[in-house]
Each structure stands twice: as structure tokens, then as C-alpha cells.
Amino acid sequence: MMDDRVGDAVAVTPARATPAEMQEAIGKVVGSATVNPGRVTLDLPPLIENGNAVPLTIDVASPMTGADHVKAIHVFTQKNPQPNVVSFHLGPRAGRARVATRVRLADSQTVVAICELSDGSFWSDSADIVVTLAACLEDGI
Amino acid sequence: MASALINVPPRVKRGEIIEIKTLISHTMETGFRRTQLGALIPRDIIRRFTCTYNGTEVFRAELHPAISANPFIVFSTIAVESGTLEFHWTGDNGFSVSQSTAILVE
Amino acid sequence: MSSRRRLATALGGLAFAASALAAELPSADRRSGYDFMSRETRAMQDDDTANPAMLWVLEGGALWTRKAGAAGRACADCHGDARATMKGVAARHPSFDPARGRPVNLEQRINACRTDRQGAPPLAYESRELLALAAYVARQSRGQPIEVAIDPRTQPFLEAGRATYHRRQGQLNLACSQCHDANWGRQLAGNVIPQAHPSGYPLYRLEWQGLGSLQRRLRNCLVGIRAEPYEYGAPELVQLELYLMWRARGMTFEAPAVRP
Numbered sequence: 001m002m003d004d005r006v007g008d009a010v011a012v013t014p015a016r017a018t019p020a021e022m023q024e025a026i027g028k029v030v031g032s033a034t035v036n037p038g039r040v041t042l043d044l045p046p047l048i049e050n051g052n053a054v055p056l057t058i059d060v061a062s063p064m065t066g067a068d069h070v071k072a073i074h075v076f077t078q079k080n081p082q083p084n085v086v087s088f089h090l091g092p093r094a095g096r097a098r099v100a101t102r103v104r105l106a107d108s109q110t111v112v113a114i115c116e117l118s119d120g121s122f123w124s125d126s127a128d129i130v131v132t133l134a135a136c137l138e139d140g141i
Numbered sequence: 142m143a144s145a146l147i148n149v150p151p152r153v154k155r156g157e158i159i160e161i162k163t164l165i166s167h168t169m170e171t172g173f174r175r176t177q178l179g180a181l182i183p184r185d186i187i188r189r190f191t192c193t194y195n196g197t198e199v200f201r202a203e204l205h206p207a208i209s210a211n212p213f214i215v216f217s218t219i220a221v222e223s224g225t226l227e228f229h230w231t232g233d234n235g236f237s238v239s240q241s242t243a244i245l246v247e
Numbered sequence: 248m249s250s251r252r253r254l255a256t257a258l259g260g261l262a263f264a265a266s267a268l269a270a271e272l273p274s275a276d277r278r279s280g281y282d283f284m285s286r287e288t289r290a291m292q293d294d295d296t297a298n299p300a301m302l303w304v305l306e307g308g309a310l311w312t313r314k315a316g317a318a319g320r321a322c323a324d325c326h327g328d329a330r331a332t333m334k335g336v337a338a339r340h341p342s343f344d345p346a347r348g349r350p351v352n353l354e355q356r357i358n359a360c361r362t363d364r365q366g367a368p369p370l371a372y373e374s375r376e377l378l379a380l381a382a383y384v385a386r387q388s389r390g391q392p393i394e395v396a397i398d399p400r401t402q403p404f405l406e407a408g409r410a411t412y413h414r415r416q417g418q419l420n421l422a423c424s425q426c427h428d429a430n431w432g433r434q435l436a437g438n439v440i441p442q443a444h445p446s447g448y449p450l451y452r453l454e455w456q457g458l459g460s461l462q463r464r465l466r467n468c469l470v471g472i473r474a475e476p477y478e479y480g481a482p483e484l485v486q487l488e489l490y491l492m493w494r495a496r497g498m499t500f501e502a503p504a505v506r507p
Binding site (some may be wrong): 052 | 436
């Protein structure tokens, strides 16, 4: 579980109730370290026509040198059956800390991206998205 | 028959940052769906994707069921030298697909 | 056919077409389903390196050169380079098959080649191989105008398809025209209702998480209005396909498309 010390920015807790599972999954990755908002940009469409394949792009402002680079980027969701989405492992060979994929989002919710830098610090960004469902049921085709 | 589509620029300048796009066919069965009769459909996903550049791993992704079917992954790497980029996908039920592309660095 | 009969048939055809047009979407108002999609989904379709449908096109390209059946022939053995020989073909289907006395859609045409020319069993509807071949062939028509041939042979099937399109069906007692002619552009639950032009089939549907045919989509709609869906390959579906392609005549074929 994350420490909630006064004065430290704990960006992964937005100003509303967050399911404990996502916090726990994040905790497994960051340990007791503080997660700061910033450096990471999580790009998701705000309104999604179909939750089966949502384009997701993450960009981290980083020189990507041996001394200062992004080691990993982790993505979590709040309301999917399981909080983990994907973990990307980069390094100075990447040149640029920019990744993209397509994810499944079960419901309108908050998605969180956390990046781990070479100095051991963690940074995050989150996005609130709305997922619409298909109008007609297709079962039994 | 798993097919993979890999998009790497064929000729690049030394030191250039190249964007690599990969697509592979896979249903990425989440393990949360049920049949019409209520039986749970077991999970069957790709769990790991790696890219090695002349033998050195330059990128790795760990996938969970929340990654969409037919996983699409885009990442960057610096064109350091000519050679071979190898892409490897592994997952449940012994899933293992490798594909390589030549890269010409000028 | 005598010249007088030919003239009478042509006039009759024109009269039919004119009365039919009165009930149709005005030509200038027609828009592809592409226009109703989000920016992100459009971007997925526009980029061949990101469009999941291209996985099927890739497989189809491999199947195109694979020998099959008792005749030991590949598609390529008769049709050569698909980029040249298949250009426009998908945009002109369904088309009349004189041997069968009825129009056939692209999947049925592929299977006809398999049975008649390759001596191979037909591929199952919605099977991976049939979809891959259809996607590969359809890809060669991208950018071409849709143009199905309507003549005295296909006219009755067009009329039957049009009648199906306008007929109320299912427990919800809805006709296709009620959503797609009268209410396109409006919302149905969270989604915008498109005009139902089949300009991109076979396509990757996000809802399916896979590639599928127009017939699969039509069957889904029928289930959606709680009607008994016609079987794959049923004449009712082929007639409806013919009507929908005629309704989309002149529009640009954009297969393999992506839809939500």
C-alpha cells in the first residue's frame, strides 16, 4: 500500500475514491517510493467508441542518456478486472521514451501511467476516459 | 498460423532514432470471458515481447490481458549499426513466434 | 433480343430505377461509415502498418500462391499478380454467375474457383482462410469506385434485396431503412448510426476483435433487431449485399476497413 505522507505529492490518488487493487498493483512496482506527477504524458482519447481496442501513447521527457533515462513505463487501470495493463522496459538504446499500443478498457475509468527513471524516481500521469458500449447485442451469430 | 507485421525503415542514417511498429495476430483471450453456458474461457495471451538488435535486447514489454487482441506495439531504438533486428513473442500454451528484419545503417 | 424488346426492357429498367431513387438516400448525402468514426479509429484504418486487417491481407497473400485441390493449382497460376488482375473485382461484387443463375458475393466467387477450378473443397464461411483471401482480393480494389452491374439478369435480385432492406423484421419490428435511411447521424445508445454502406468489407471490427465479412455484420444486425438471421450464403443475404452495393454505387471502396 502507498504511504500517504502530508506534503508529498501522491499523484496516483486523484480526488475521488480509487479501487484499492490498483493502488496495490502500483505499490508492487514502486515499493515505498513516492510517485510524482509530471514528466510523463499519457495520451488516450477522452471518448472511446469501443473499449476493445483503445489507442494509448506514452511519452516521457527524458534525454535518454546512460546517466539519465527511462528504465520502465507501467500502465494501470482502475476498473478493469485486473489492474495491470502492460510494462515497457526501455533504456538508453531507445533514443526516445515513447511507446504506443492498444488496450482494452472495461468501463469509463481512470488510467494511470508510471515511469521509472534511472535515478530510481517515479513519475506519473493519469487520464479519465469515457467508454461507450455498442448499441446492439450480437450474441448468437 | 500466427502472422506478424513489422515495420522498420529499411535504410537509416547512423544515430537516427527509428520508430518500429509491430502487429501480431493473437486473440489475447483474457480469461475473464464466459461461454454461452457460463463456463470460463481459459486465459491465453502473449505475455512477453522482446526486440534484440544484433543480439542485444533493446526493448521488452510484459503484456497482461488488458492488451487488445492482435497486439500492436510501437517503440523506438537508435540505429547504431547495420545488422539484424529480432522480434520475439512468447505467451501461454507455449506460444512462441520469432521474426527478424535486416537493418541497413549508413 | 429484338431492338423493340431491348428498348422496352431499358425503359422499364429506368422507370424502376427512377421510382426506387425517390425512396433512396440522396446521392450527395451519402457518406461512408468512415466519416462517423472517431479520429483514432480513422487513424487505425489509414495506416497499413497499424491496421489489424492487414494481418489477414498478409495471410491472404501467402494463400494466393499456395497450390490447392485435385488440380494442384494456386490462385496465382490462373490470376497471376493480384495487384493487376484483381483490381476492381471486389468493388464489383456481388456479380452474376451464369453457371449458377444468380449473383454471388466475393466469398462465394472465391469458393466457386476452389470447387470449379482447383478441385478443392469450399472454405467455410468466416473461416480464417476464406477471410484472408477475401481481404487480400478486396485490398486490390481500394480506391476504386463501387460499381455492381445491374441488368435484366441481376435486376430481380436487386429488387428482392431492396424489399428486404425496407421490410420490418424481428421482434423489434424494424426495417434497415428506419435506422440507416431515416436516422443516420443520430445516436443509438452511445453510438452514431451510420448509413450502412458496405464500402470497406471485409473489415476489422473492434467489437469482434477480428476481421469479418459483410454477411457477418448483416447477421449481427438481424440478431440486434431480434430477427432470425439468415444462414451464411443465403440468397436473402446476397440479395441484400447486392442492393447495398448498388445503393453505394460510385462511392470509394476502402477495404479492408476498421470499424468500431
